[in-house]
Amino acid sequence: SNTEKDPDSLHIIHVTAEMAPIAKVGGLGDVVTGLARACLSRGHTVDIMLPFYECIQKEQISELTLITSYGSFHDGNWVPTNAYRGTVSGIPVIFIEPSNHFFKGQSVYGGSYDETEAYLFFSRACLEWMQVTLVQPDIIHVHEWQTGGLPLLYWDMYHNLSLKKPRITLTIHNMEHYGECRQEQLDKCGLDGSIYATEEKAVDDRTVGHNPERLSLLKGGIVYSNSILTVSPTYLKETLCSGWLASTLLRHRDKYVGILNGIDTDMWNPATDIFLPAKFNAKDLEGKKLCKYYVQKGLGLDLKGDSIIKGDNTIDASVKVPLVVCITRLVAQKGLHLITHAIKRVEELMIVLGKAPDRRVESEFKYLADLHNQGPSVRILLIYSEELSHMLYAAADMVLVPSMYEPCGLAQMIGMRYGAVPIVRKTGGLADTVFDMDNQSNREMANGFVFEGIDEGSLNWALDRAFSYYRENPSVWAGTVRKVMEIDNSWNNTAGKYIDVYNSVRVR
Ligand code: ADP
DSSP: OOOOOOSSOOEEEEEOSOBTTTBOSSHHHHHHHHHHHHHHHTTOEEEEEEEOOTTSOGGGSEEEEEEEEEEEEETTEEEEEEEEEEEETTEEEEEEEESSSTTOSSSSSOOSSOHHHHHHHHHHHHHHHHHHHTOOOSEEEEETGGGTTHHHHHHHTGGGTTOOSOEEEEEESOTTOOOEEEHHHHHHTTSOGGGGOSTTTTBOTTSGGGOTTEEEHHHHHHHHOSEEEESOHHHHHHHHHSSTTHHHHHHTGGGEEEOOOOBOTTTSOTTTOTTOSSOOBTTBOHHHHHHHHHHHHHTTOOOOGGGEEOTTSOEEOSSOOOEEEEEEEOSGGGOHHHHHHHHHHOOSEEEEEEEOSSHHHHHHHHHHHHHHTTSSSEEEEOSOOHHHHHHHHHHOSEEEEOOSOOSSOSHHHHHHHTTOEEEEESSHHHHHHOOBTTOGGGTTTOOBEEEOOSSHHHHHHHHHHHHHHHHHOHHHHHHHHHHHHHOOOBHHHHHHHHHHHHHHHOOO
């Protein structure tokens, strides 16, 4: 790529519970990998430290080698621990493998061990490894509650030993995960848990009378880190105004920054995407029409309107029927009642691709699938499929993201890159990336349809406007499709802001 190198090279070590693609559960994994790759290509030194989960497929790691055997502390003992080095997606990774039962099991989370204790152990094991190997990065970048204990261990223990140089940055990807922790669990990793049982430090503000027995690792991480980041400017404002951590974040506001996530523009590229039967770009959209046609045909949707391929392989654009796509985990955060409302209301074409972790939600959507999937215009696919998601973004005229809250959100950014115009609720990162077509004062940024309320009427209003633009203003619509495809939501564009934060706290 043509990325310019930053003049001042930093050494950054991410300490994280997830990394895409080898240990990915959600957005955290994508962010760590995308940010690390962007910083590497700007000329920085980056390592990722990850638990060596038993479920990681070793074939996906190249040049895996044992580099250090050492002991790391847990519950009065030094647990023999191995550190391995390997490369994943071009990024150097250090895998921490304790000899006890931590991180054993079939999946990244939900093993039969105490996760709080396991991640506290991991946090300490990473610092212990730096101490043993004399590696002193400029920045240790921790993420979410899982590694929120590391800043405590750093400032109250390892900084008093031999680690002097590193400064700590914490990214909060989703404030809902609080990292509940008891004093005795902190004791087990070698800290004095009672020290943190104050409101200024780590007491869980949700407990009645600030029960000193209940602490929050995320809150402790906020208090003890040199800088705190979250994944969009609007989510930053929202988290300062409400929620359990608002008062803590307000107290630390001067070190709190909101930076939008990027998307991986190599993986999400309609001009080269191997999952698409026809490629396209902002200047040539014929391939997109073909993708829509294949999706309609493949899923047995009514071939009404603009997807009809004529004998000479051109597409008859006489009748216009838009395709709305919604690709999401089916959980309350994502606005389930608005998704089901859209399914009932949209008479055009709509496809939902989603997986419901909750049994009751799943059966509700199964019922809707049975009701609609034989019909001409709606398909509800209750599976996780990376491949299908690429096809659907490519086929879509519109991508619907009606979240109740959304720290950043990737679906709207991916959709735009594939020429799908976003219809979103005005919250978090959605509010920072989508600007309404009918907002007269912001014509330059206009790229989609935005609604504020959480009621069905608010969504209807946005859907109706999108459909009428599509039908009645084809040239404006085509211009908007090209415009959204050319918006730069890449990591390249956003990594520089992270580097600025790193530079603002590093020790020179
Ligand atoms: P969150 O991290 O809260 O799930 P994001 O919008 O940040 O939400 O990221 C969701 C990512 O997961 C997007 O890349 C989206 O395409 C993908 N995704 C969600 N559900 C599915 C599914 N059923 N099949 C394939 N991809 C999915």
